[in-house]
Amino acid sequence: MSDSIPIIVPQTRDQFVEQVRELATQNARYSVEGMGTRREHAAPDGDIQARLSLRAMDRIERMDAEDMTCRVQCGLRLSDLEANLREQDLALEAGPFLASDTRSLGGIFSEAPASPRGFDRGSLRSQLLGLSGLDARGRKFQAGGRVVKNVAGYDLMKLFVGGGGAWFTGLELELRLIRRPPMTRLMASHPMPLADALALWRSLRPAWIEARSLDLHIQGDGSAIVELALSGKPRRVSAWTCPASLPEDRSDPAFWDRMSPHASTSIPTHRGQILPSQSPAWIQSLPEGCQGTLHLQGSFSLVVDTASQARGTGLDPDGFSGTRMKTEARKLARRLKQGLSPLLSPGRLSYDTSCGGEGVS
Amino acid sequence: MAVVFPHTTEEVARIVRVCQDLGAPFLARGSGTGLSGGATAAEEGYLMVVLAGMRSLLTLDPEDRQARVQPGLLNLRLSEAAAPHGLHFAPDPSSQAASTLGGNLSENAGGPHCFRYGMMTDHVLGLTLVTAAGEVVELERGNGPDFTGLITGHEGTFGIVTEILLRLTPSPEAIRTWLASFTSMGAACRCVAKIVRSGLTPSALEVLDHLTIQAVEASSYAAGYPLEAEAVLLVEWEGTADSLPFEETSIEEMLLSEQPLSLESTRDPVQRLRLWKGRKGAFGAMGRVAPDIFVLDGVVPRSRLEEALEGIGQICKHHEVTLANVFHAGDGNLHPNLAFDGRDPHQKSRAVQAGMEILDYCVELGGSISGEHGVGLEKLDGMRTMFSEETLALFSDVKDLFDPKHLCNPGKLLPTGGSCGEGASASKPGLLEGPP
Numbered sequence: 074m075s076d077s078i079p080i081i082v083p084q085t086r087d088q089f090v091e092q093v094r095e096l097a098t099q100n101a102r103y104s105v106e107g108m109g110t111r112r113e114h115a116a117p118d119g120d121i122q123a124r125l126s127l128r129a130m131d132r133i134e135r136m137d138a139e140d141m142t143c144r145v146q147c148g149l150r151l152s153d154l155e156a157n158l159r160e161q162d163l164a165l166e167a168g169p170f171l172a173s174d175t176r177s178l179g180g181i182f183s184e185a186p187a188s189p190r191g192f193d194r195g196s197l198r199s200q201l202l203g204l205s206g207l208d209a210r211g212r213k214f215q216a217g218g219r220v221v222k223n224v225a226g227y228d229l230m231k232l233f234v235g236g237g238g239a240w241f242t243g244l245e246l247e248l249r250l251i252r253r254p255p256m257t258r259l260m261a262s263h264p265m266p267l268a269d270a271l272a273l274w275r276s277l278r279p280a281w282i283e284a285r286s287l288d289l290h291i292q293g294d295g296s297a298i299v300e301l302a303l304s305g306k307p308r309r310v311s312a313w314t315c316p317a318s319l320p321e322d323r324s325d326p327a328f329w330d331r332m333s334p335h336a337s338t339s340i341p342t343h344r345g346q347i348l349p350s351q352s353p354a355w356i357q358s359l360p361e362g363c364q365g366t367l368h369l370q371g372s373f374s375l376v377v378d379t380a381s382q383a384r385g386t387g388l389d390p391d392g393f394s395g396t397r398m399k400t401e402a403r404k405l406a407r408r409l410k411q412g413l414s415p416l417l418s419p420g421r422l423s424y425d426t427s428c429g430g431e432g433v434s
Numbered sequence: 435m436a437v438v439f440p441h442t443t444e445e446v447a448r449i450v451r452v453c454q455d456l457g458a459p460f461l462a463r464g465s466g467t468g469l470s471g472g473a474t475a476a477e478e479g480y481l482m483v484v485l486a487g488m489r490s491l492l493t494l495d496p497e498d499r500q501a502r503v504q505p506g507l508l509n510l511r512l513s514e515a516a517a518p519h520g521l522h523f524a525p526d527p528s529s530q531a532a533s534t535l536g537g538n539l540s541e542n543a544g545g546p547h548c549f550r551y552g553m554m555t556d557h558v559l560g561l562t563l564v565t566a567a568g569e570v571v572e573l574e575r576g577n578g579p580d581f582t583g584l585i586t587g588h589e590g591t592f593g594i595v596t597e598i599l600l601r602l603t604p605s606p607e608a609i610r611t612w613l614a615s616f617t618s619m620g621a622a623c624r625c626v627a628k629i630v631r632s633g634l635t636p637s638a639l640e641v642l643d644h645l646t647i648q649a650v651e652a653s654s655y656a657a658g659y660p661l662e663a664e665a666v667l668l669v670e671w672e673g674t675a676d677s678l679p680f681e682e683t684s685i686e687e688m689l690l691s692e693q694p695l696s697l698e699s700t701r702d703p704v705q706r707l708r709l710w711k712g713r714k715g716a717f718g719a720m721g722r723v724a725p726d727i728f729v730l731d732g733v734v735p736r737s738r739l740e741e742a743l744e745g746i747g748q749i750c751k752h753h754e755v756t757l758a759n760v761f762h763a764g765d766g767n768l769h770p771n772l773a774f775d776g777r778d779p780h781q782k783s784r785a786v787q788a789g790m791e792i793l794d795y796c797v798e799l800g801g802s803i804s805g806e807h808g809v810g811l812e813k814l815d816g817m818r819t820m821f822s823e824e825t826l827a828l829f830s831d832v833k834d835l836f837d838p839k840h841l842c843n844p845g846k847l848l849p850t851g852g853s854c855g856e857g858a859s860a861s862k863p864g865l866l867e868g869p870p
Binding site: 137139140141142198199208212213214215216218219220221222223224225226227228229230231232234235236239240251252253254279282283306308309312313314345346348349350371372397398399401402403404405406408409412413422423425426 | 495497498500520541542544548552553555556565569570571572573574575576577578579580581582583584586587588604627630631632633673674676677680681684733734735736737762765766767800801802803804805806807808809813816817820821822824825827828829831832833834835836847
């Protein structure tokens, strides 16, 4: 990825569309970004001639508190949306995200980072009801809609979430919201050896099926902390009996938005998904000194100091998540990429996955 | 038409390759319970690949809460198999006793409990797809682009899914079910709005109107719904034994705030099944009203439910069509059932016309032409109401990449026309206009 390529920042939707169409007419390859804070962490764009930014498209276009949905432009910062939602007692179900203040919503959805609440219905994937955008040649489209249940047409939103901006350019997002839980209670263990913490985490998984999150925070010094979060009405949250193994016990409405103090503050170098039953072997394979978090359903984010530390540990030494597509799946992906969006970040299949080789031509 | 009954992925792949070589259109079919014609051949000369013989539960992993299945396994069978492990499969369409998981995947099925647990797409972790070219592709969520999400809801137009990895959900410790009856539909809708706005997420919020209640209570699905009610609201809350008492009080307060005619609730499993029997049998009970029903599947924003029901009522009145409403109130997913006698072509024509106007009206209110039944053959025209020509062209391009020869379930989901490529002609009869 070359930072010497100047960034074009169209100020309006029409300007953006015009810019993309002009690039497409020239057969120029390009990438699209929000604030650009994660470019170096994503799979390479490939050989591009232009960079476009959505940062000037940062409005909330519709807020529907009654329906608990909203429509936002992709350049809107997550922190700005969250501030607006707080005023209306609403929230995004997924999150909190690391270093959220600097990222655009388009960027967050394109990356689809793991988060404590990001599992099952709470994942970013299920928050995106509709997408207005452009295909790689600048053709406008609207997939999904603004209602919370909708199966009409193909679900192109799924290619957008986690897609690293490689399939479509999102211009506006239709989002599902929830009523902000009035109270969040965090219960945490003391630091303990990693293997012991993992055993505790596994033992709590079946019992706490209503937990908002159950995280294993790997500290980097061979120890880990298990943290359980419950959210809801104060009277209900406070009625839960805290397990003796989690003596640190605090409640605060603001905990809904904040990252745990036990979580790493660095941008993850690796992320992925494991089966909880495989977690003991996975823990054994981690490089010394790595920090990160394993979430309730097995999604994880890790910070590994160097690529060489990752080698031989089961993490992808190329610095990505370890997502390894099967051969036929990669062939299908490359074929679809070649047909749908060869000009848009040609080297990338998703945020985590490169095309391999020279990218699509 | 010819029919084949494969038993393995390899057999499906061989069948598809033969179809490729011969240029023969084909489509997959499970139990055929779909309501939009997705598994109905649009014309003569199709090969129907019936997956009923591929009905094995391949693996079930309680700790990881997942199961690998063949597409012909019935939805309910999976929950039954998972039950001893304290798990179940959450998407529960009303057809779950008869519909297959492959069909559920193809349509991105929902059901009454999807308000809390999500649609099929939230529970598919991976799948094996035989593409229209006969390649076998194994896809996993979290590895590369989210093709499992793209393929869920493809309505059989990308290829044939031959294995599915599904998420299982812990079964609740405690369930309470309420049945509230009201003197007006508006009161029921206002209750729903209060519950949704409160932030509570019941596992189900279902409404039946007066005519549906009458039909249900006259049928073998009779559940004891009050005959004088204009609407009944079925609410269900699932949770742990500890959490249930807190939510019960809140929900009851909201139900009582609209002065129901009656309110009953139960934690007893047998009584719960009784209350649900009426809801699950509602469509079948409509046979008491007329020989035929046109089951619609529109969605509107929840804040416009009352308005939508009023408008739908007006449309049906205008077309002199008998209307019975059943709906997933928490999602705004309406199922207006238009009752008619298909032997009378005028009644049928009025029902079809009313149905089209109702779906257009749902879109006008900011909603969708389909919440869970899919587009299939039935709603091809509605796709033009909902999406622009550019969007339809993009959908068509995606389909072309999976199926360049247009052999895989052609004529479904995408309307044809100059800008949408080849396929079954838009002038061909739709589902209700005559046999394929």
